[in-house]
Amino acid sequence: MKWYYERASQQAGPVSESELDALIASGEVRMETLLWREGMAGWEPMSVARPPADRSTFAPPPPPTPPPTPPPTPSLAPAVGAAGGILEGLNPYAIPQADLRGVEVAVERDGPAWERRAEIGWVTAGFETVKAVLLEPSATFARMKREGGIGSPFLFQLILGSLGGLASVFYQMLLSLISTKGTGRFEVVVGLGVYAVMMPLLVAAGAFVGSGIYHLVLLMFGTKQPFEATFRTVCYTGGAVAVLQLVPGCGSLVAGGWALVCYCIGFSRVHALTIGRAVVVVLLPLLLCCAMVGLIAAGVGFFAART
């Protein structure tokens, strides 16, 4: 008898009974992990599908029945070519994909460290959160609270995003001053100064507008999670990668790329999407609004171009 199990919001398997016992013993499969085998109507947690009392005896396998087809899920995913989705839908005997969207896998969500800054200190909490998001995004977003107010993540993004943005402006100002002569320098300083003063407002507006756009796309893909979940993902990612802008030169470029990767992983873990769908969600607004990619760069680069 072959078993399929849920791992990181994806279908894994098939594994034999003895392999499943080994996974249970190692802790990879727990009581709340969803399981499916031939004969079951749908995915069930292990506590129901294969309770501990049943493991020592093996009931005769039920007569083979065709696996249930997954329930139709209206969404625009096939229209935008989500990876593998179209081909799976054509095979009536395909193993049912676990519809894990909205299924709350029992993981304690209490993070990240920034949420506990009153206990451990602002600097420690900020440092731990940046490190966790940049180096362990999958585990971090798996444990991130989906709800609990927008104040904490917004503050994180506002502080670090503004610092990173100001660092970018400062480096651009240095470059412009080196290459500008005479009264042109004053114009460069004034222009970039205006941009620097507007930076916190730009970061704040960007956090909400960006989250809003991503959440609209996620709604098109049928997410059941609230806007707060998206906002938290965007803010913790944005704040963490903004630290990379402190590196002169390539810092901003690396920050942009790293942010896209973290968004994909974050939306996958928070909204229980496959990685393929998460990638489409992240790239779609960029493809639609490619001019917006240059908005911030234009504001800074304009002054360099005038030198």
Next chain:
Amino acid sequence: MWRRLKPGELDHEVVWLGVSLACAALAFAWVGFGLPGPSCVFHKVTGWPCLTCGSTRCVRLLLQGAFGGAFRMNPFFFTCLVGVAVFDVYAVVVLLGRLPRWRPERVPLWLRWILLAALLVNWAWLVVAGV
């Protein structure tokens, strides 16, 4: 569906009214200081307008009061801005009147297809009009 906010629920009317007003103020400041608009990478590489080309010019024309020109620059984006204005009016009304809020259960399938179709029709318009 129309309902009251649950305790601790995010007040979207306050949030998005604030965000839209802040963005409007930013837009005024951006244009007022003569900061440059973005250039479209897609247009530079292919010579064709992207789906949102003309949005910045639409905003500039709107700030000058040229509504007809703003609509022709990017009809979909102009309609979105009108939608934001309508939402702001709704938000002010429900906040001042402490009225129930509109909270849809989910985005209906027909609305998703209409939005996709509108995006594509808008893109076709941008190409034909040479925006």
